[in-house]
Amino acid sequence: MRPKLTLKQIAKELDVSISTVSKALRDSPEIGEDTREKIKAFAKFYNYKPNNIALSLKNRKTKTIGIIIPEIVHHFFTTVISGVEKVANEMGYNVIICLSDNSFDKEVINMEMLANGSTDGFIMSLAKETMQKGDYHHLIEVISQGMPLVLFDRVVDQILCDKVIIDDVLGAQKAVQHLIDIGCKRIALLSTVDYVSVGKLRTQGYKLALEENDFELDEDLILKIEEMEESEEKIEHFLKDKDVDGIFAVNEHFAISAIKYIQEHGKRVPEDVSVIGFTDGELSKRFIPSLTTVSQHGTRMGEEAARILIEKLEKTPGEDEQYRTVIVETGLVKRNSTKSLK
Amino acid sequence: MRPKLTLKQIAKELDVSISTVSKALRDSPEIGEDTREKIKAFAKFYNYKPNNIALSLKNRKTKTIGIIIPEIVHHFFTTVISGVEKVANEMGYNVIICLSDNSFDKEVINMEMLANGSTDGFIMSLAKETMQKGDYHHLIEVISQGMPLVLFDRVVDQILCDKVIIDDVLGAQKAVQHLIDIGCKRIALLSTVDYVSVGKLRTQGYKLALEENDFELDEDLILKIEEMEESEEKIEHFLKDKDVDGIFAVNEHFAISAIKYIQEHGKRVPEDVSVIGFTDGELSKRFIPSLTTVSQHGTRMGEEAARILIEKLEKTPGEDEQYRTVIVETGLVKRNSTKSLK
DNA sequence: TTTCAACACGAAAACGATTTCGTGCCAGTG
DNA sequence: CACTGGCACGAAATCGTTTTCGTGTTGAAA
Known part of the structure; x- marks a missing residue:
């Protein structure tokens, strides 16, 4: 062992x-040529x-x-x-990853851990429990110590920092608008509970689209799901006697559970019911029928977040302290779970 | 800013x-009670x-x-x-992640980067290009510096270190045996090229199963795919005029591409052709038909690797230097892409 | 011959913590 | 009164770098 x-x-x-x-190693002219060599x-x-x-x-920077x-274990996050990683690597930075497991306590512990010199800044998406509690002292603490923080996806208005988000409202609205365009009349929404910001925003988009097209809002067509585990069951129960011809789900899983139920009960997708999901994962692409989805461009969000963070890190402090919120556009990827435009 | x-x-x-x-902060008895408090x-x-x-x-350990x-972006790795992460967290360790992007150069760079004090040890799975080149000097270098290394999944015999693998041969063999058990007569193999160790081993298992059942090995029923991108095309071409009733694919994607082709050409899965994949991902679970797969238990492999590494880290060096190879058992998850046993 | 740059290099502080080894002081003992 | 031992604390080394500030030697100019 050497x-x-x-x-x-x-x-x-x-x-x-x-x-x-x-x-000598840093090529200082102070050192004579021969010794240097x-x-x-x-x-x-x-x-x-x-x-x-x-x-x-020495440098008080960890890079x-x-x-x-x-x-x-979630395609979007990866x-x-x-x-x-890509941007960080290009700029000579390393990436250290901690999982909060959606637990507030773990999030706090991880953050304090890393804040004690392990990292120069943070890129994070909040745990569900954190948003539910509304306790952001750990974020505030870190920011007040002068460490840059970039929030993405699950962000929160109360915290002043850079943010990278998608336009959930618009994304959802476009999706529902598409359902309307292809002729859907009764459109259901499969969402998460409201304290998860994306759930709230996508619900907003859903409502907005209905409104714009003079559809009547029927609260009975909206399902809010608390736990991932119970989603399949809830969705089946919800769809039991609903006569819908369009479904907008806030993620892939809800969409697929819905399709399964529909197919098992004698209807066809997309002929009888059109379904749109959110987040463009492997599943959407390869499922049969492949899923029409609102794509989130996770890679681009990551790149954007990294760029912003590194820029902050390399700027001498004191320079105009401004926070940006970058909105990464969503796309509607049309596949086989929706009828085509007439 | 404070x-x-x-x-x-x-x-x-x-x-x-x-x-x-x-x-005082470390509760040394040297310090008087009042000042300490x-x-x-x-x-x-x-x-x-x-x-x-x-x-x-100070400690020459980074934890x-x-x-x-x-x-x-691959379910197994996540x-x-x-x-x-789970085990590391429990033991007070952090996890820093680097991606080699399957490139030899990036793997080397990342490794040298981290080896310069950033980490105490490594858990890694080799890049495809590395295995192809057969150049492992960076691994040897790191080991010779006394840093523990645990390889998993894509491992290589030449390197002496701890390893966590699954029994690819046995896993494949069990899968093919199952195909035989349910009555398949002509079983195709969709594999990767041989320098990816898993491709080779799973091919071995395939052959072993055939042998044990006195099936004749037909090389025409074996497809080796080089690039992920061309897989779909290759598989379609391969299946064109093959009359097979069973397919064993070394990953989810190959399996699904095969199913798609089969379904699009007037045959049914599993009634006409039974298909088994490898690696139990989200896709397998939710695809229709859901996929029968050999499950790899990634989480358990990760836990095992972390436990071994940390054990090495906390052992005073010099203690008997022994390398272990842990084999995590595979399971055959039976779903709807294979006929049921008669 | 004296003086003064220029040159080439070394000593030491600093980053933030731990730890070994003193050291000053006081009380108790012979 | 002198000695000893323990208590409570401080100085300094250490981890591996970088960097500032000397300092000794040389050569050339005066």
């Missing part, structure tokens, strides 16, 4: 001082690489950014991560 | 020495937390483990990550 080479060892080996070695050759030969921890301590998300 | 509190500041504020503060009260009030970077430098995987 431990890592340090400046000190090089110095001893070549019989010069530590500072000389450091300067000698040191660089030695370092190269033994593959010297400076210790990141020491550098972090890593922390991502805190509710869960990772695309965001890969977007962040 | 910067983070340090020992030095507390010391100055309370007019004692830095060492006294440090000792005073310091602890102050620290608590101002929410002092030691700086991780400084601790890392973080590095994960390097080919890609993250389950592994969440398994690692």
